[in-house]
Amino acid sequence: ETGVTQSPTHLIKTRGQQVTLRCSSQSGHNTVSWYQQALGQGPQFIFQYYREEENGRGNFPPRFSGLQFPNYSSELNVNALELDDSALYLCASSPTKGAEAFFGQGTRLTVV
Amino acid sequence: SQQGEEDPQALSIQEGENATMNCSYKTSINNLQWYRQNSGRGLVHLILIRSNEREKHSGRLRVTLDTSKKSSSLLITASRAADTASYFCATAAWGNTPLVFGKGTRLSVIA
Numbered sequence: 001e002t003g004v005t006q007s008p009t010h011l012i013k014t015r016g017q018q019v020t021l022r023c024s025s026q027s028g029h030n031t032v033s034w035y036q037q038a039l040g041q042g043p044q045f046i047f048q049y050y051r052e053e054e055n056g057r058g059n060f061p062p063r064f065s066g067l068q069f070p071n072y073s074s075e076l077n078v079n080a081l082e083l084d085d086s087a088l089y090l091c092a093s094s095p096t097k098g099a100e101a102f103f104g105q106g107t108r109l110t111v112v
Numbered sequence: 113s114q115q116g117e118e119d120p121q122a123l124s125i126q127e128g129e130n131a132t133m134n135c136s137y138k139t140s141i142n143n144l145q146w147y148r149q150n151s152g153r154g155l156v157h158l159i160l161i162r163s164n165e166r167e168k169h170s171g172r173l174r175v176t177l178d179t180s181k182k183s184s185s186l187l188i189t190a191s192r193a194a195d196t197a198s199y200f201c202a203t204a205a206w207g208n209t210p211l212v213f214g215k216g217t218r219l220s221v222i223a
Contacts, residue, residue, distance in 0.1 A: 042213035
């Protein structure tokens with residue numbers, strides 16, 4: 001039990017639609033990161049938020065956006081979904097940047 | 113892009129045997145971490161080793177780090193069927209950069 005909760009656990013969307021994934025982090029964890037994990041691959045860094053501001057971004061297009069809220073929850077928004085967006089999306093929180101990360105169970109997104 | 117590369121990609125052993133997984137990385141790091149993932153779900157943190165440390169133990173886990181070779185190894189002793197999972201190394205560089213993961217080693221422990 002990591003104390004990080006993601007919702008929903010599974011989601012099916014149609015190409016072109018928009019999706020919002022949610023994460024509730026551990027209290028006191030100021031850093032939250034989002035990762036995309038394709039089947040058979042390692043997690044790929046999407047972006048990181050620190051105290052509600054974007055703090056770093058991986059090689060993902062602007063249609064991937066996020067928010068972090070004062071209550072340690074965060075969102076990942078993806079617009080204009082593409083088939084290749086089908087993946088497991090993982091949220092991870094840390095007390096500080098570069099420290100041990102606590103992961104949620106992920107949201108499995110399928111785009112059809 | 114992936115920073116760490118685990119080796120082997122897949123490993124199958126008998127229960128009770130030891131399992132060794134290796135990780136190589138490319139740039140300087142602050143620390144290196146190992147994670148376990150069961151059946152494509154969330155990652156579980158196993159151990160963190162800092163760049164000024166050479167070896168660390170946690171229960172049946174032993175991690176080594178060689179910064180001169182930019183490599184790390186994870187040893188699981190007396191493996192159990194429950195150790196069956198994918199194992200990932202992740203590096204944390206200096207400054208604000210996030211964890212960067214490798215592609216993982218899929219370990220199968222046969223009872």
